[in-house]
Amino acid sequence: MVTPINQQLGEYSAWRRExxxxxxxxxxxxxxHALMDAGVEARLLRLEDQMRSDKVMVxxxxxFSRGKSELINALFFSGYGRRIMPASAGRTTMCPTEMGYDADVPPCLRLxxxxxxxxxxxxxxxxxxxEQWSRVDLDVNNPQQLASALEMVSQTRKVTQDEARALGFWHSQAPEDNPLVDAQGLVEVPRWRHALINIAHPLLKQGLVILDTPGLNAIGAEPELTVSLIPQAQAVIFILGADTGVTKSDLAIWREHLISESGGTEARLVVLNKIDTLWDELSTxxxxxxxxxRQISSTAEILGIAADQVIxxxxxxxxxxxxxxxxxxLRRSCLGQLEDALGDGMLLERQRILRLAMKRGISELRTETGRVINIRKRDLTEQVMELQGLRGKNASVIRHMRGRIAQEQVDFDLGGAKLHAVRSVHLKLLKxxxxxxxxxxxxAEMQQLTEALTQKGLKLGVKKAYGETFARLRANFAKVQSLTAEMHMMLSTMxxxxxxxxxxxxxxxxxPDLNFYLTDIELAQRNHLQYLGISNVFKLAQPEFADRLVRALxxxxxxxxxxxxxxxxxxxxSAAAQLDxxxxxxxxxFSRRMExxxxxxxAAGGLDERIAEITRQEAALEQLEAKLTELTSHLIEVPKPAPMVLDLELV
Ligand SMILES: Nc1nc2c(ncn2[C@@H]2O[C@H](COP(=O)(O)OP(=O)(O)O)[C@@H](O)[C@H]2O)c(=O)[nH]1
Ligand SMILES: [Mg+2]
Structure with a gap:
């Protein structure tokens, strides 16, 4: 069975493949046609790589227990005819689980x-x-085995409070969030820190990566999720339960992960799940x-968003x-609405970004190659003029001409020495x-940040500590930008x-425009400050926590x-390749002219023959140019492929 989101993903990847x-x-x-130089080759490989490896993370x-795993099953894995991710009372995911496809690794679960x-x-x-991960091979043709192997993500361990503290699950400053202590004084913590599932599911093969996260407690213990992994997802789906309404911990997660002034392009969807708990035979x-x-509007009000943003x-x-x-x-479950929102919000946007990048790359390639063709054309024209000048001339004039070309070549090679000098300065700046x-x-920068963060009584200074570090990181980018400006200037002059x-x-x-990377750096800063600004700042009192946070950064x-x-x-x-x-x-x-x-x-008759040959070459170049325009236009305007029916075979 093909669902809209599957179909959209299928189209997206068909477009990329084409x-x-x-x-x-x-x-x-x-x-x-000998048009491929090192610069063009690098550009083509880069574009191909970008297109091929584009991942979409949701x-x-x-x-916990809002139905994340169930929703993943419903959206992506219904083709298996059963639950793949464990989703039943008491079997909840305990560690963050990433599902994707890597052709170099056999189907497996790594923990x-x-x-x-x-x-x-x-x-x-x-x-x-x-080698630090435990590996369990998965039998992709056996949904039963698959599902039972995946239950390992629910495993837990009992540890002492001290161990729990060291692992990041226990904070004396926030006792209400700590796990329950049993009669022996032990607490239950997840057995695994992170899980990677590698299966050749058609959607995953196309570059979809799914991140399933455990509840607040477990997310909180892994700051890297909050400050790095989740902010970099193309779509984040926040789930609430119609049976529970918006609870205090729902709100905490919402504030930490979903609100951001980043203005990024990622889709953020709010899902009110389990509406079937409101289905009641006695009501119309x-x-x-x-x-x-009513529940949608009260949810929207509490979260501070428009009601039409809640699905x-x-x-x-x-x-x-x-x-x-x-x-x-299926209609009653309203799953289709979510799939539409996901497709429009995530895939279309992704495609738009990729399309723009390709358009830019291909246009530049067209210009570069067009230039090479033009040089060839001009050289041919000059050769014809040179040869026509020889018409009816005697042997000594021809000999003289030969000498002149040889001299030109010597001068040209001498000029090469100057190039050497410029190149070595260029390399120095690059270094x-x-x-x-x-x-x-x-x-060194991160070391300094860790020290600043672990100082006593820092609480109010977190913003300042990050501010200073990031100011220096930004300054580094400014330095790099001025170096590239210098290189650019030098190359232009040469x-x-x-x-x-x-x-x-x-x-x-x-x-090169480095603003894009600068924006990323700024986003990282905002993610960290937002995370610490909410309710996690007290955790910095623990040096290991600060250390982990800075490591993630x-x-x-x-x-x-x-x-x-x-x-x-x-x-x-590219600049060097153009020159080369x-x-x-x-x-x-030079060698053609000599020849x-x-x-x-x-032979006396060689002149006309040679001129005719050059004219033929000129015509061939015209054709080459037309073909280049044609081939690159196809790439700039790749049509949307026809809907593809996805084959849900598990191989
Ligand atoms: N009634 C109802 N129960 C659901 C729905 N989605 C999930 N559940 C149940 O809620 C519990 C938790 O679901 P799960 O997917 O494991 O939640 P997670 O911890 O967020 O991954 C399980 O018992 C599910 O069967 C739903 O749409 N309706
Ligand atoms: Mg789960």
Whole structure:
């Protein structure tokens, strides 16, 4: 059975696949016509990678037992004909669980033991250490085995209060949030810190990543979720229960995770689940509808949002309806409304962003390649003029001409030395950029932040401590931007000079714009301050907590820095490649001109033949240019593919 959200995801990925295919065609065509230089190749690979690896993360955030896991089952996994994520009373997810698909790993469930919290590494860093995770292979053709293996995410352990404190589940400053203590004085904590599920479900294969989170207590123990993982999801779904209304802990989660002035592009949906608990045989459908509407508006009022932003559904009935193919029940569950909102809010937006990025990349590629074709055209025109000048000339004139070309070539090669000098300055500046955004500087910065945060009596100074760190991080970006401006200036000057001296047509490439990364850095700052501003600031009294928080920040900033460095590197590579391409074309022209003269010297009739040959080459170049426009237009305007029917086979 195909559901709208599945179908939309299917279309989205079909669109991406088609785009990658067209990129490959373009790339093969360019290679065939010697239009592929290092810069173009890097650009094409970058675009392909971006298109291929685009992930869409949907995070489900709510207090436990609101029906997150049930909703995941209903939205994405009804094709299995049963519950996949454990969702029943008393079997609730205890650790954050990420589901996705990685072709390099067999279908499995990987679990990170909770004790890793006692070590300083950030969650992101543990991902790189597979041997620390317990692995359970999953039999994807056996939903029963799949479901029972996945129940491991519900496992718990009993520990002493001290252990619970060290693990982040016990805070004497907020006793009301602590877990219950049993007769032996032990408390129950999750056995696992994080779970990764790798299955080749069609939606996951297309780049969907689902994050299922446990309730407030467990989320609170892993600040990295709050400050890094969830804010980076493309859609966050917040779930409330119609049976419980908006509770105090619902509100706490809402404030920590869902409200933000970030103005980001991610979709945020509020779901009022379990409306079936209001279905009552003694009331008329109108009465039930009115009751649901009342609950929607009171929920909206408490959360401070418009009533039309709350979507009321029954995950459980929706799942049952899909499994039993009961259309009337499916309509009544209102799951379709949620799917529509998710599709429009998340996928369309995602597609828009990706489309824009591709459009920009392809337009630049078209300009660069168009330039190469133009140089070739101009060189041919000049050759024709040179050859026509030889018509009827005697052997000594021709010899003289040969000498002139040779001299030109010598001069040209001498000019190459100047290029060397500029290049080495360029590399030096590039190295400086790598230093500023490198790991050494960041490490020192984070060290300083940890120290500031763990000072006694900091409470009011948190904002200031973060403010200072982030001011320096921003200043680093400003430094990098001024270095790139300097490089850009230098390259432009050199390009202009080469254009006048050697008739090149080098054009300076738009300077990399780092504002995008700066926005990311600012978002990270806001996520942290919001998290600490709510009710978690007291936790800083525990040094391990501050340490964990800063670790999480560090790994996030690292990612942003790396991406920014990638951009700067790509830009400088493109500039160098453009130069190399023109140098290469020029050298090729020299040897062609020599060759033509030699042929004319040897045989008197060579001149007309050569001119005719060049004319043919000119015509071929015209065709090349037209083809380039055609191939790139296809990429700039990739049509929406026809709806694809998803095959829910479990392979
Ligand atoms: N009546 C009703 N119960 C639901 C619905 N969705 C989930 N539940 C029940 O609520 C409990 C908690 O659901 P679960 O998905 O495990 O919640 P989670 O802790 O948020 O993941 C389970 O017993 C579910 O069967 C629903 O739409 N209607
Ligand atoms: Mg759950």
């Amino acid at each position: 785009f990658v295919l067209r990129l490959k065609l373009l790339s093969a065509w360019m290679k065939e 995070a489900f955030v709510a207090e 990170l033991p909770i004790e890793t919290r006692l070590q300083p590494q950030a969650l992101m860093e543990w991902r790189m250490v597979p 459908p109108e009465q039930i509808g009115a009751q649901i509407d 009321a559904v029954s995950a459980q009935k929706g799942l049952v309806a899909k499994v039993t193919q009961d259309d009337a029940l 400086e950029v790598f230093g500023i955004l490198g790991s050494k500087v960041l490490k 390009f202009k000079q080469l254009n006048t001296e050697y008739g090149f047509s080098l054009q300076s490439i738009t300077e 560090s790994s996030r900033v690292r990612t942003i820095h790396d991406a920014a460095l990638g951009e700067v590197e790509f830009w400088s590579k 391409a023109q140098l290469r074309e020029r050298r090729r022209t 033509a003269i030699d042929r004319i010297q040897q």
